[in-house]
Amino acid sequence: MPDIRSQVALGERGRVVLSRLDRSFLIPNLVERDRATRISTPHALRLGLTGEGIRDPYPVLARQATEGLY
Numbered sequence: 001m002p003d004i005r006s007q008v009a010l011g012e013r014g015r016v017v018l019s020r021l022d023r024s025f026l027i028p029n030l031v032e033r034d035r036a037t038r039i040s041t042p043h044a045l046r047l048g049l050t051g052e053g054i055r056d057p058y059p060v061l062a063r064q065a066t067e068g069l070y
Contacts, residue, residue: 004031010038010052011037011038011039012038016031016034016036017030017031034057034058034060035059036056036058037055037056
């Protein structure tokens with residue numbers, strides 16, 4: 001299992017790490033409690049966003065996936 005300092009390849013599962021930037025917060029490299037699969041999202045490129053996302057998030061300690069939204 002990779003640690004949070006390494007990046008998993010597309011299609012692999014890993015710990016969710018995200019950054020938040022808006023008018024009220026700058027939170028770089030926030031480590032979430034969830035694990036998810038890293039995916040490519042080509043439709044995001046047309047919107048000017050990054051081309052990567054996640055799917056199937058679930059809490060690290062859960063035995064099965066529950067619904068989640070990012």
